[in-house]
Amino acid sequence: MTISGRAGAIVLCAAVAVAAAAPWLPLRDPSAQPDGLVLRTLPPLARVYRIERPGEEPTYANALRTLPGGGREIRRGDAWTPVSLDGATVRRPLYLLGTDGYGRDLLSRIVWGARASLLAGSLAALVALGLGGAIGLCAGLGPGPVDAILMRLTDGALAVPRLFLLVLVAALFRPSLTTTVLIIGASTWMTAARLVRGETISLAAREFVLAARAAGAGPVRVALRHVLPGLAPILAVEAAVRFGQSILLEAALSFLGLGVPPPAPTWGSLIADGRDRLLDAWWIATWPGLALASCVVAATLLADAGEDRL
């Protein structure tokens, strides 16, 4: 495998591993917002003050200062208030990637968002492959008219501006993870159908398939036992491409306010959250954007490497 293909595989594996391990990683609760006033829109690498007293809720502060007279003051948001630190422990928690507009930790939101995004991406890819594979297989093995009709259908579906229909469907039916996956999958099966049909036709002419047919195997058996295994390589490549495109589409839907609904974060909804804050808090949209783009790049690289090997 090429270096770039390997890099792609590593990035994707790492993303999946981190997403899967999210509950056990030492991360903050992605929906916790203990103190919006202090913690909202903290830039990357920001530290705040957390003043802990036994038996009490901790107090957060943006800044702590000692007055000339010896008194202490903390700043919460814009206002300074006097504070006594007797018997208190002062900690300085770090927010590596910063926080969003509600004061939620972006790092943990991106990690938890990876779960929904990667899940949505792979499920949508599966739906597309399943649908496209079935149609392609039927077209490739079926009699001429079936082939013609199915391929006409595929060509037709390719010419429909997908996003228009997606937006319409998403607006009409309440978006959820399931509907989002279904509508993305149901609108992206066409390439898979074309690829599978082509491959099926060439496989169907091969000796081992002809032999199986001669031995009396039925069409379903031929399709499942003999042709399908031969399709695995191209399906794998197409899966990688579809996966990348699906997370992109999910992000576009989220941006338009029609994706997976809150509170479950997806990368798309995280970017959408940051959209309104781009001018004063660029990091909210940027980190999830980078995470998303790198996974799509990785998936493309992997698909390219796979294609080269075919």
Added chain:
Amino acid sequence: MLKVVLRRLLAAVPLVLGVPTLTFVLVEAAPGRMVDVLLGDRPVPPEVRRHLEAAYGLDRPPLTRYLLWVEHAATLDFGWSVSRGRPVARVLADALPATVGLAALALALQVGFAVALGALHAMRPRGLLDRALGVAGLAIASIPTFWLGLMAILLLSAAVPVFPPSSSHSLGADLWPWPARAADALWHAALPALVLSAGASAVLARFLRAGLLRSLGEDFVRAARARGASPARVLVRHALRASIGPVLTLTGLSLPLLVSGSLVVEVVFGWPGMGRTTYEAILGQDLPVALAAVLLSTLLVIAGNLLADLALAWADPRVRADAGAPR
């Protein structure tokens, strides 16, 4: 040639009928009624409700409405747009030029970039530039369009104000002489068109690179080289011309993406085109507009593909040679 066009048009008929039918069924199957949105939570006498439904033709059964819609659509009457207060046909006619203009500019940029980048790629295959462009192109193609748009506004309109962040023309531009108006329109369209074309340019450039490398190895290019043509001339005059065909095909295939992408780009840049009109109509439950817009955008794509086919026949020397045209 004419036969090809006719066959293509015939093949498009089921699509043109199928897409609005599908859309209609989806709209009908969705929960909620349009009149509820119009009325809000205000308690109204049932009489008012009945009149409202009658005014927009919602009092008839779905099948009747569908048949009426088809009948009227045949005469380009797509019903009434509640969110714009005018006929749907007018709403779309107002928005269409903006979208076609933007898409045409994006298409031109896309092909221009692709050719330039593809040529740069092919100058020294597997060289540093080739690889760097490959990685950059891949990254750009993997960035969500809306994010690219937001970043473009952030950098090129807010931080360094080179381009206007939105709208399609300057204040009072209507009164300017036409060259100034044209320049103004281009200036406003530049950023959205750039964003719209970015992803597809990268993909096209990759494709073109492969085509160029293949044709650089072919006989007629080697012959040209042997005749003493400079490398640049060989690249541009011979190899590029040979690989323009697949690029045109791919451009044709990228049209649905372009039209889809215009939806997001128009929303981001506030471009008064079809994508934004449709999006706002859908959010405002103005379904007649949504229905007609889906149909119209499908037609646009079909027309675009047809044009791409024609252009292909015109541009590729081999296709022309096949057709017996003089070289």
Added chain:
Amino acid sequence: MSAAGLAFRAIPLALAVAAAGAGCGRQDAAPAAVPAAGGTFVIGSTSDVDAWNEYIAQQNVSVNLLRRIYLRLAQEQGDTREHPPSFEPLLASSWSFSPDGLTLTFSLREATWSDGVPLGAGDVRFTWTAQTSPEVAWTGATFKEHIKDVAVIDPHTVAFRFDRVYPEMLADAVEGGIVPEHVFGKVPFKDWRTHDWSAERVGSGPFLLQSWRPGDEIVLGRNPRALPGQGPRVDRVVVRIVPDVGNLETQLLAGAVDLVDGVPPQDAKRLQAAPGVALVLYDNPMFDYIGWNAAKKPFDDKDLRRALTLGIDRQAIVLDLLYGYGRVSSGPLLSSWWAADPTLAPLPYDPKEAARILAAKGYDAGHPLAFELTTNAGNRVREGVTIKVQEQLSRLGVRVTPRTYEMKAFRERNTAGQYDAYVAGWRFSGKLDLKSIFGSGSMPPHGMNVVAYRSAEADRLLEAIGQAADWKGAKPAYAELARRLSDDQPYTFLYEGRRIAATGRNARDVTIDVPSDPLARLERFGASR
């Protein structure tokens, strides 16, 4: 009046907010020199006009602009703190009530439509027939429900006959712009909803529609036949339509746009810091709330509702989501409104007491209270409320699942009672019709008592308010009702917001003093462009 007020027009309020000082917005940067008259004033708007007819339109922007083209008989003022708003003469020069109080007679000024046709009592009567026509189906027709007839006495005198005496008679009579009979009358009422009104450009106000590029730009020009003293200061008002408010802000900062109304609170500080930009704050005549489904266990228990309110830190919501541009509400009566009782304080934030009540009701870690909190998709602040409430109540062991529904589905679920709790808002317009929100006879489909609140005491007070002949008589009942609602907590009253407008460096003398009609002083706005 509209719940969840997403795209629904504010019908100008008779009971609005804003008064001197706090409620009143004024651009604070004083211009160095008085600019000459003329020029172009540019307004940035995220939505376009949906119909150039006030009786068809739904969008706020439509009504705000149409009010500058089609004048009313009188202009409502923003002085609502001490008494219901007063009215300044506009098309009418004066008005008076008959001795029995049932007839309200207006004397009209000498005015002409922009095409030179005189404006008269016939136009007023025609407008009333349109407003009440079921074929036009104006959603504000309830304003006119007590007006039995509008009679033309002579070309300059018109009499409104009411079927009863009540406090808001004047407000109801003047509601809605007067439209020209000789132009609008040519279109039969049944065709009004499918008529392109942008083609009808005969008006009576300071401005006329000059050109409209849908989704892009509206140009209003001056009306040469405007009433004396009504002529605008600028030659043109341009409305630029850009759906993204951030994009509008960028244009505001660049000086290309002079006024953006409805700036998100999180952007206010950044805009204010920019040179030349000034904020204009005014009271938004609306409040947001959480509605508890009292038709369903356990929300039928007022102690439990009270516990949930005590467990929600509404002040934190105001600070974090509204960035301080708002205040915690104590009940449905807006604090800047005469009927509000300033001595009634909101329930405190008291998580300990909330935990005690919840424990007494038998909820613990093993049997937590769990419910779904819904809101309409697309409203960022309300989505934020669901997220904050989830987080705050989780500290009490209550499991909240925030969920957003598309507007249509949201409404349908609510009126069908298929919900636990929802976040929405009421925008006050015309009358504060509390009976249709809290009356036990107003449950859907008869009214908007979606939360199924039922209280004999509240019904009695609502009846008393409805029967009062003037506002002074209604005031004690309002105060008592507010206390009742505070005790029963059919809603958790969240906050009343402040609306933020921002002006750019070329804007001059921008004043917003009637919250229901932010462009009421548009003809006095100036621009150095």
